[in-house]
Amino acid sequence: MRYAFYIGCTIPVKALKYEISTRSLTGSLGIELIDIPEFSCCGYPVRSMDFFTSLVMSARNLAIAEKKGLDIIGICTGCMAILSEAKEYLEDPIIRNKVNKKLKALGIKEYTGSVKVKHLARFLYEDYGFDRLRERIIKPLNSLEFGVHYGCHYMKPTSAYGHFDDPSNPATLDELINLTGATTIDYPNKNLCCGFTIMGHAEELGLRLAAEKLECLSNIGVDAMALACPSCCIAYENNQKVVGKRTGKEFDLPVLYFTQIVGLSIGLEEEKLGFEFNRIKVDRIAKKLARD
Amino acid sequence: MYNYLLDKERLRYCYQCGKCSSGCDVNRLDGSFQPHRLLHLISIGAIDKVLKSADIWKCTTCFTCSERCPQGIRVTDILWNMRAMAVKSGHIPELLVHQREVLLKAGRLYSVGPIDNKKRGKAGLNAIPEEHPVIAKIFEISEVED
């Protein structure tokens, strides 16, 4: 099981706990993630500058993986959506030919469309298999309750993702967390966007979006939010204090990556899961687990 | 290319039902932001109005409107292209100027310096390159139509 690891721009700088826990988890499960230094930005920010340039950037990344004969696994939902949607646009021969001309100028033979792109959570669900993962769980997290935040780009656009999860009633991440023995709840604004992408352009609107979900989950009283995207984590965890201040609320809601949660359940130590980088203290969770 | 893309994104099939706007959470918080109105303006040729408007920068790119549209219109992508067209016509938000600079220099959205790599090293992670020259080349060759 060897895959090209698409790490993206945000994770290696702003989400070390996600990277650390992903490397520990996949290493322990026998999923070999190969670092590809030639990979660049996926193209997301470039789509607001020039769509065609963004497509060339995405296609270059895809073609590099193709040349190495590796499918792509990533952990940023934004990157996965952009690469997957680029794949969809590149099915059009007119666009693909135009893009391939540019790739030639970059010294890359061509993009053929053969490479597969998957988020690690989806990969665990569809390829690794939950039955196999279940066998690895030695420390069930029965006492924990999570509110799962999928992130818009986890399953949308559905056409680019082969309709693998339902945006109005997503289930795959919940099932993954449930596998660890933890409970997940359904809550009113589960499908709400984190607001991260507009925090720079329309700050107030972005912060208000983040506040709505933080407030809902805080009122319900879950142990933590569980998520699968570094941008969503910045919105809900790094910005939690700012969001609170601006909206006149006080939040204290831990935010965990699904890789940290699954990692705990298969018995990996906290240090190997990057918990030292969690900004909202996870002491209560640790205490609960110690009692189990 | 842009006309080709707008056609591919099915702009002309919009019948102004408003389903995109009624499912949009940004619209719920800021009623003046109405994706269906923006699409209408584009269709009647008032694209300049759209490009100058702060509204196109309020979209989170959540894709909810595209998923809801009964006509299969890629609403999100159309609005996204409006941003790029706005940038081309000189309406560039501050943040984008900065992002472009960092992208050209570092090859990534966030610059990486020795401090970042030191922090990574302490956490047991490998160092990542501080520069990625290919990005500038991609911009250079892609932004010209041929």
Ligand code: SF4
């Ligand atoms: S939902 Fe589709 S058809 Fe209806 S107004 Fe929006 S873009 Fe037009």
Ligand code: SF4
């Ligand atoms: S993609 Fe933009 S316009 Fe569409 S629903 Fe989301 S925020 Fe609204």
